[in-house]
Amino acid sequence: MTRREDGVWPKGGGNIGEILRNADFSVSGLGPVKGWPVCLRYIVEVVLNSRQPKFVAWGPDLAFIYNDAYVPIFPDRHPGALGKPFTEVWSDIWPQFEPIVHATLQGESHTFEELLIPMRRDGRTEDTWFTFSYTPLRDEKGAIGGLLCATMEVSAQVIAKRRERHALEELRSKSDALSIVNAAGAAITAELNIDRLTQIAVDAGVALTGAEFGAFFYNVDDGEGGSYMLYALSGVERKNFEKFPMPRNTKVFAPTFTGEGVVRSDDILLDPRYGQNAPYAGMPNGHLPVRSYLAVPVKSRSGAVIGGLFFGHAQPGRFTGAAEASLVSLAGQAAVAIDNARLLHAADVEIARRSSIESQLRRLNETLELRVANEIAERQQAEAALQQSQKMESIGKLTGGVAHDFNNLLQVISGNLQLLGKDVPNDGRAKERISNALAAVERGSRLANHLLAFGRRQALEPKVINMGRLVTGMDDMLRRALGEEVEIETMVSGGLWNTFADPVQIENAVLNLTINSRDAMEGSGKLTIEVGNAFLDDSYCRIHPEVTAGQYVVLAVTDSGCGMPPEVMVQAFEPFFTTKPEGRGTGLGLSMVYGFVKQSGGHVKIYSEVGEGTTIKLYLPRSFQTEDRVASNEAPPSVGGTETILVAEDDDGVRATVVEMLTDLGYYVLKARDAQSALTVIESGAHIDVLFTDVVMPGALKSPELARMARQRLPNIAVLYTSGYTENSIVHGGRLDPGLELLSKPYTREALARKIRLVLAHNAHRLHATAGPADIPGTTPPEITHAKLKLLLVEDDAFIRMDTAEILHDLGYEVIDVESGEQGVEILVHTKIDIIVADVGLPGMSGPAFAAKAREVLPSVGLVFATGNSELPDASRFSGSVLLSKPFSSRALDLAVKTATQQRPIA
Incomplete structure (x- = not known):
């Protein structure tokens, strides 16, 4: 198709064609339509007459020429877009289309289906989808002069397909x-x-x-x-x-x-x-x-x-x-x-319960006769044990009373013999006779002490001890006492508990038991000493009604000797009973052991068979406190002094003897026949350094009360008790009251001299420890140190517990260590604790749970939580508590305890 001679655009092409036929219309970079090349006019006429949306971009500015079908794609840009440069018309999407346009102008054709194009319409950007093609256009010379686009908007179809796909998904x-x-x-x-x-x-x-x-x-x-x-x-x-x-x-x-x-x-x-x-x-x-x-x-x-x-x-x-x-x-x-x-579980449980009850009832009916017989036998055994215990108790009371008077007689005899010994020549028969008489007094004293031990009337001085360490330390002494023909094996269990008992009496008990074993083996055989932990339960205590169920430390001595028949085992602990030949034994060794163990709250049991040997087990109650440091047994020298001693003694013979012995030692001696007379002497204003008083004297005023009143009037006075039988006036629970000094009758001149010096030394230490600023010139009030604090260590790991307890002990604290919170609660019932060091992750009752119970009992107790975590457990519940991170040094441990002491709540 060719244009007319006058250059007017041919008819057709719709509204866009009408605009182009306007003689004044001019296109960017191309000028008026009549000046366009023939090829461009041909292509534009084809585009204008097409019903498919199309556009042509031609010339150096890529002038944008489109048809009427293209107008609905961008109605808000028409007609202003006609003839304008491509980059101006589509400036909002040019970055997306620029590479496509350039490739087309290089001669490449492109086709796109359902391409997403973010397009501005009605003043906002919306997602649109188009299917289109780009084709390069050539001029009369064959050069590319522009491009042709045939397009179709498919947004509605894409959205419909997506909705369909979403619905399917x-x-x-x-x-x-x-x-x-x-x-x-x-x-x-x-x-x-x-x-x-x-x-x-x-x-x-x-x-x-x-x-x-x-x-x-x-x-x-x-x-x-x-x-x-x-x-x-x-x-x-x-x-x-x-x-x-x-x-x-x-x-x-x-x-x-x-x-x-x-x-x-x-x-x-x-x-x-x-x-x-x-x-x-x-x-x-x-x-x-x-x-x-x-x-x-x-x-x-x-x-x-x-x-x-x-x-x-x-x-x-x-x-x-x-x-x-x-x-x-x-x-x-x-x-x-x-x-x-x-429901099914509940039904199963109920069925199982009923089945169990039916089975138990069936077994009960089957074994009822046997159980009744066993119950009767067990009751008879318990009654027999109770009768034996009551018999032993009665004998004990009798022997204890006899021992008291016996000791007073021995004291008079011993004292006079010692005084008489000073007046006779060192050589000659008189001196020998006095020596023999004193030896007899000493044997009589041992006999009286055995009677007191059996009667549970001796004044024990118990300490918290490690039985294994004590028995192991006796090894050399036992080998010397038993001879080389006796093979001794000592076995101590790991994790051994402590016990609270008199270490001297334990040594005596071990010595008595091993000597009995040696005699039973006729001087040759194997002797085994075992120390371990034991628990006596309720069933055992039903058969042995005198025993309290609980935890014990057990000492077992086993020999390979001749053994005992049942009738001998029944009487073995009775005083003066012995199977040894005349002159070989007093029959008081086992009775002394029995009385000591019973007085210590323990239990004794014999296991023996004729020809098979014997085992004797001593059960002593477990202590949860830390081991006491046992002082050296080395006795101080027996010297006299120049101090003033008040002797209060109701027995005239004993009083005269002790006064003469003390005077001979250089002391100035005052005397009184009872407590009231002694108090009169004290109130007279006389200077007195030591009150030496018998425990048991007639009169309303008793010796303990006399000692208390003497200390009120003379704060610096020292007190020494003496007795052959205490009758519980200064001994409670079989134990000498803390802080008291006792010299048991009968005693020698040397023993009296040493004890007086020891009492004076202890009193001087007491006065120095309690002295205040007014008592010591140039000093300030002493600061309360951590040595006065009592600590409770709760740690389940045995190695950590032992190491930590030892560190705290070395730092000067008084330490009680337990392995669980439950044991710690038992300690709190009867012990005042200042600081608790507790592991957080304890089995059973946790560290925080135990701490909560401790604060209920002791609101002002200090708390140190030892843990590997980095924060305190619920710190708001435990005011003033301190976190001690594991592992810790001794310095960190000491600092934590001191900080907890300073931060303790005020009760």
Whole structure:
């Protein structure tokens, strides 16, 4: 088609053709239409007459020429876009189309289907999709002068297809979800184990929601808002939650645990209920990140909340309404399954209980006659043991009373013999006779002491001791005493407990038992000494009614001797009973051992068979206190002095003898026949350094009261008691009262001299320790040091406990160590404790639980928590408490105790 001679555009081409036929119309870079090249006019006429949206971009400015079908694509740009440069018309999408245009102008053709083009329409950018082609256009010379685009907007079709695809995916998702719910429901319904069925539910929930992890928490009401146990976990390892406490009824968790409804949050951090509860105010440090949150309560048929299904994801907006609906269905199936499992378990328990009762009843009927016979035999055995115990108690009272008078007689004889010995020549028969007489007095004294021991009337001086260490230390002495023909083996159990007993009496008991064993073996055989821990239970105590159930340290001496027949075993502990030939034994060795053990709160048991040997076991009660340091037994020299001593003694013979012995030692002696007379002497204003008083004297005023009143009037006075039988006036529970000094009758001149000097030395130490600023010129009031503090160490690890106790002991603290909180509670009942050093992770009762009980008993007790964690357990509950991180040095331990002392609450 050619243009007319006048250059007017041919008719046709629609509205765009009318615009182009306007003689004044000019195109960017091309000028008026009549000046266009023929090829361009031809191409434009084809475009204008096409019903498909098309445009031509021609010339150096790529002038944009389009047809009427193209106008609906950009109605807001028409007609201003006609003839304008391509880059101006489509400036908003030029970055996307520039490489396509340039490639086309290089001679490449392009076709695009459903290309997404963000296009501005009506003042806003919207997503549109087009299918179009770009074709290069050549001029008369064959050079590329522009491009041709044929296009079609397919936005509606693309959106429709996407909606269809989304609908199909949602349908497929619902189908998959329904399949998961149905499969999980079938598995849950068939499962009777709650652990497994909750795990199935959580795993299915993670699959349904796409959560990163999920959990099922079991609802346990502790009366304080709820406490919850992690029952099942999916998606992460359990160790991710081990260091965090179980969730409480916070504002986020409450709707689930109370059954109010589902909680679904696209971002839980933005939820107004989040972070409203102390102490963490949100998730604690180290918790898995949670943004998307979905929780569904699991409720039983009765409406009670069993627990909750919880799911989380680190990204927000991950849980849909469909996921929520699926979880509600899953939670319902889980609830029914749990109810059924509980009912079945309850039925099984009831069936088992009834079956057990029926079985027990059947066995009871079968064994009733035998049990009755055994019960009668056990009762007869217990009655026999009780009768024997009562018999021994009666004999003990009798022998104790006899020993008291016997000791007074021996004291008079001994004292006069010693005084008489000074008046006779060192050589000659008289001196020898006095020596023989004193030896007889000494044997009589030992006999009296054995009687007192059997009668449980001796004044014990118990200490907290390690029996194994004590017995091991006797090894050399026993080998010398028993001879080379006796093979001695000593065995001490590991982890041996301490006991509270008189170490001297234990040594005497061991010596008596081993000598008896040597004699039973006729001087040759094997002797085994064992020390270990033991527990005597209620069943044992029913047969032995004199025994208290509990923990004991047991000392067993076993020999390979001739053994004992039953009739000898029954009488073995009675005084003066012996199977040895005349002159070989007094029959008081085992009776002394029996009395000492009973007086110490223990128990004695003999196991023996004729021809097989004998084992004697001594059970002494366990002590929870730390071992006392036993002072050296080396006696001070027997010297006199020039101090003033007041002697209070009702026996005229004893008084005269002791006065003469003290005078002979250089002391100035005052005397009184009873306590009241002694008090009169004290109140006379006379200077007195030592009150030497008999324990048992006639009159209303007793010796302990005399000593108390003497100290009130003369604060610097020292007190020394003497007696052959204490009658519990200064001995309680078989133990000499703390801080008292006793010289048992009969005593020698040398023993009296040493004891007087020892008492004076102890009194001087007491006065120095209690002296205040007014007593010591130039001093300031002494600061209370940690040496006066009593510590309770609670640590279950034996090695840590022993090492820590030793460190504290070396630092100067008084330490009691136990291995559990339960044992610590027993200590607190009867012992005043200043500071508690407790491990946090104790088995059974935890360190914080024990500390809470300790603060109930002792509100001002200081607390040191030893732990590998970096924070105090619930520090708000334990004011003034101190954290001691493991491992710790002795310096850190000392600093922690001192800090806890300073921070102790004021009761």
